[in-house]
Amino acid sequence: MSQLIEIPKTKYEIDFYTAENSQYIESDCNSLVFINKGTSNVSIENVLLYPSQSLAIEGNLSEYTTQRFFVNFGTNTTGNNCVIIRKRYILR
Numbered sequence: 001m002s003q004l005i006e007i008p009k010t011k012y013e014i015d016f017y018t019a020e021n022s023q024y025i026e027s028d029c030n031s032l033v034f035i036n037k038g039t040s041n042v043s044i045e046n047v048l049l050y051p052s053q054s055l056a057i058e059g060n061l062s063e064y065t066t067q068r069f070f071v072n073f074g075t076n077t078t079g080n081n082c083v084i085i086r087k088r089y090i091l092r
Helices: none
Strands: 012-019 023-026 030-037 042-044 047-050 054-058 068-072 082-089
Touching: 012 023, 030 042, 030 068, 068 082
Parallel strands: none
Antiparallel strands: 012 082, 023 068, 030 054, 030 082, 042 047, 042 068
């Protein structure tokens, strides 16, 4: 006879944020994705994203980061649109 093994599950939520000017983004999450949806370039720390490019930072199971990331549009005032998607664990 085979036994079923229940695998523990960890609840999480996904949130979306849009940055249209240079600012720090608080992470407090397991993974996050920066997507340049605008027409101007954006730097995430020192990683340059051209329009339509993305940067994914992912943790392993049960890991999370509290790092702050600087979203920098430089001197651009139009065409700025960076979508940030975060996977955050829900504490029980």
